[in-house]
Amino acid sequence: MATPVLAVLVTMVAGGILFAFLGKPPIEAIRVIFWDPLFSEFAFYYRPQLLVKGAPLVLIAIGLSLGFRAGIWNIGAEGQYIIGALSGAGVALAFYPLDAWWIFPLMVLGGALGGFLWAMIPALLKVKFGTNEILVSLMLVYVAEKILASMSLGLLKNPEGYGFPGSRNLQQYPSAHNAEIFTGSGMHWGVAAALIAVIFAYILLNRHMLGFQIRLTGEAPRAARFAGVSPARLVLFCLGTAGALAGMAGMFEVSGPSGQVSIDFNVGYGFTAIIVAFLGRLHPIGILLAGALMALTYIGGEIAQSKLGMPSAAIQVFQGMLLFFLLALDMLTHFRLRLAAKGVA
Amino acid sequence: MKLMKLLATAAMALGLATTAMAEGHGEKTKVGFVYVGPVGDGGWTYEHNQGRLAVEEHFGDKVETVFVESVPEGPDAERVMTQMALEGADLIFTTSFGYMDPTINVAAKFPEVKFEHATGYKTAPNVSTYSARFYEGRAVQGHIAGHMTKSNIVGYIGSYPIPEVIRGINSAYIHAKKVNPDVEFKIIWAFTWFDPAKEADAAKTLIEQGADVILQHTDSTAPQAAAQAAGNVITFGQASDMAEYAPMPRVSSIIDNWAPYYITRTQAVMDGTWETKMTWDGIGPGMVGIGEITNAVPADVKEEALALKAALADGSYHPFTGPLKKQDGSDWLAEGETADDGTLAGMNFLVEGIEGTIPE
Numbered sequence: 001m002a003t004p005v006l007a008v009l010v011t012m013v014a015g016g017i018l019f020a021f022l023g024k025p026p027i028e029a030i031r032v033i034f035w036d037p038l039f040s041e042f043a044f045y046y047r048p049q050l051l052v053k054g055a056p057l058v059l060i061a062i063g064l065s066l067g068f069r070a071g072i073w074n075i076g077a078e079g080q081y082i083i084g085a086l087s088g089a090g091v092a093l094a095f096y097p098l099d100a101w102w103i104f105p106l107m108v109l110g111g112a113l114g115g116f117l118w119a120m121i122p123a124l125l126k127v128k129f130g131t132n133e134i135l136v137s138l139m140l141v142y143v144a145e146k147i148l149a150s151m152s153l154g155l156l157k158n159p160e161g162y163g164f165p166g167s168r169n170l171q172q173y174p175s176a177h178n179a180e181i182f183t184g185s186g187m188h189w190g191v192a193a194a195l196i197a198v199i200f201a202y203i204l205l206n207r208h209m210l211g212f213q214i215r216l217t218g219e220a221p222r223a224a225r226f227a228g229v230s231p232a233r234l235v236l237f238c239l240g241t242a243g244a245l246a247g248m249a250g251m252f253e254v255s256g257p258s259g260q261v262s263i264d265f266n267v268g269y270g271f272t273a274i275i276v277a278f279l280g281r282l283h284p285i286g287i288l289l290a291g292a293l294m295a296l297t298y299i300g301g302e303i304a305q306s307k308l309g310m311p312s313a314a315i316q317v318f319q320g321m322l323l324f325f326l327l328a329l330d331m332l333t334h335f336r337l338r339l340a341a342k343g344v345a
Numbered sequence: 346m347k348l349m350k351l352l353a354t355a356a357m358a359l360g361l362a363t364t365a366m367a368e369g370h371g372e373k374t375k376v377g378f379v380y381v382g383p384v385g386d387g388g389w390t391y392e393h394n395q396g397r398l399a400v401e402e403h404f405g406d407k408v409e410t411v412f413v414e415s416v417p418e419g420p421d422a423e424r425v426m427t428q429m430a431l432e433g434a435d436l437i438f439t440t441s442f443g444y445m446d447p448t449i450n451v452a453a454k455f456p457e458v459k460f461e462h463a464t465g466y467k468t469a470p471n472v473s474t475y476s477a478r479f480y481e482g483r484a485v486q487g488h489i490a491g492h493m494t495k496s497n498i499v500g501y502i503g504s505y506p507i508p509e510v511i512r513g514i515n516s517a518y519i520h521a522k523k524v525n526p527d528v529e530f531k532i533i534w535a536f537t538w539f540d541p542a543k544e545a546d547a548a549k550t551l552i553e554q555g556a557d558v559i560l561q562h563t564d565s566t567a568p569q570a571a572a573q574a575a576g577n578v579i580t581f582g583q584a585s586d587m588a589e590y591a592p593m594p595r596v597s598s599i600i601d602n603w604a605p606y607y608i609t610r611t612q613a614v615m616d617g618t619w620e621t622k623m624t625w626d627g628i629g630p631g632m633v634g635i636g637e638i639t640n641a642v643p644a645d646v647k648e649e650a651l652a653l654k655a656a657l658a659d660g661s662y663h664p665f666t667g668p669l670k671k672q673d674g675s676d677w678l679a680e681g682e683t684a685d686d687g688t689l690a691g692m693n694f695l696v697e698g699i700e701g702t703i704p705e
Contacts, residue, residue: 042428042431045431150704162466162508169446258419258420275486298421302428304430307432312383312413
């Protein structure tokens with residue numbers, strides 16, 4: 001449990017050295033990244049933003065972690081996120097401008113279903129034909145991106161947008177708007193869903209037979225088979241759940257903070273969530289904390305850019321270091337380094 | 346009770362925001378820039394950053410500029426803008442089309458801060474738009490390309506099928522066709538503004554298809570490098586001069602020069618004379634420049650190109666002058682008629698003769 005904390009500290013030191021080499025004040029830079037979003041003069045704005053940025057990461061990472069624990073590698077959450085957003089927005093735009101309370105819940109279902117179905121492609125291919133789910137799910141991200149571009153330019157294009165790509169802005173369609181539950185809190189329905197997902201995942205893994213089977217499959221696949229775990233069912237469940245959660249994350253994003261389907265709608269949450277899942281040790285509470293930390297480095301990183309003129313690449317390197325040091329420290333905890341003596345026969 | 350607390354918090358937030366702004370007005374004018382690519386892209390964002398540096402140089406101690414680069418279009422952009430406004434920016438330039446709705450959203454929350462959005466069409470009492478008539482440069486480019494191509498195939502790397510890009514393709518094609526009736530355009534849509542790997546792939550594909558001229562509407566120098574590697578292929582600098590690839594493959598360039606505009610608008614904020622405007626300037630006012638035409642271009646072609654540039658600058662010639670038909674063969678402009686800005690701003694069709702389609 002201590003290694004993630006240690007990894008953060010080592011990242012701070014190494015990051016500080018990096019920033020110093022770039023001619024930026026290292027202590028101040030670290031303070032801006034980790035302290036300013038939470039406690040500076042304008043924290044009243046940044047704190048809610050942490051929720052906005054962290055929620056999709058947590059929601060997706062929770063889904064991914066189930067599969068990762070069982071050795072089922074869904075790398076295509078970004079694609080499931082896109083398809084979920086398109087399905088959710090599609091539901092909303094199909095009813096535009098109807099005013100009804102049931103539109104938003106229907107969008108949530110649509111988003112989850114879209115992500116679920118997209119994840120079923122690698123799942124069914126794996127179960128039926130033994131294809132590699134890593135490759136299939138990853139390749140489907142690029143397919144999803146093409147569909148997204150096509151939708152922004154065609155079917156979902158705003159008819160009042162002067163020919164420019166992008167759908168209507170759902171923020172201006174009250175029945176479909178994923179608005180903040182309390183104004184100014186940043187707490188939209190996606191944040192609520194992320195918290196619920198954390199609780200459910202925790203119960204599932206600790207109190208439920210299925211959770212036990214997931215953990216068993218990851219730790220001892222042969223033993224799991226002897227214990228009567230059906231690998232196919234597990235693949236379908238893990239990929240399906242991850243897809244549905246990623247799809248919901250996309251739907252909450254498109255109807256809330258983003259507001260519209262556009263060619264560049266996806267900004268990499270599906271990939272960053274993989275880092276979050278591992279940073280959080282594939283544990284629901286850990287993922288919650290890791291998502292918050294990741295959101296913090298994003299928002300703090302932006303403040304550092306504009307306040308200190310830090311290049312954006314430096315911030316990305318900094319985020320990369322975080323995962324690198326975590327993995328490196330894991331390695332050192334589990335294995336002991338020994339200088340090998342030259343073999344004398 | 347709860348409502349009171351909420352109101353109090355809101356009032357406090359507002360108070361903080363306004364004091365921050367008052368501080369900003371005190372001595373230095375603070376100008377923020379939001380970039381879609383890295384400042385080292387060598388193209389679009391690079392030129393906006395040159396504009397920012399020009400503002401710093403021009404005003405010296407009277408301004409402070411800040412920027413954030415590689416900001417994704419969407420909620421992240423909204424947060425970056427809000428953060429700049431909170432930290433006391435008086436004027437914020439948002440330099441990509443996809444920042445349009447975020448700019449409008451943030452501007453509504455900070456009525457005292459002025460916003461300038463590049464290439465969009467939505468304005469507000471504190472939001473202006475500005476854009477360059479890049480298609481004027483495309484006319485000169487098309488003219489040279491039409492003369493220079495031996496295979497009669499011109500490759501075109503499109504970014505996104507938005508009016509800005511479609512105008513460029515049409516303008517280049519019309520003027521290439523004028524000097525070379527056999528010319529043919531091949532278009533690849535890259536769906537990115539900046540992705541060196543994708544841009545290089547697109548350039549290579551076009552070259553393999555026989556193109557010996559590569560035009561690009563993407564921001565990196567990767568297509569230039571691909572053309573250089575291929576040999577007898579010419580290119581043009583995009584948004585920036587890209588002079589490091591002269592005299593071959595880069596034979597000329599279209600340059601965005603934002604510096605004068607940025608300086609004028611910053612001055613307006615300082616003087617308190619800033620007003621909402623929709624600026625769309627071309628070669629004449631100097632917002633669009635044509636980079637040096639190298640010796641790889643024959644002297645007579647160069648001379649004609651410069652004459653065309655002069656005619657565009659003084660307004661005696663419009664790049665979209667009839668007779669012109671749309672791709673589907675329907676009439677667009679009659680003999681001598683010129684396109685109006687409204688049609689140009691929302692251009693969503695290709696002109697007759699271009700093969701390929703606008704993706705949907």
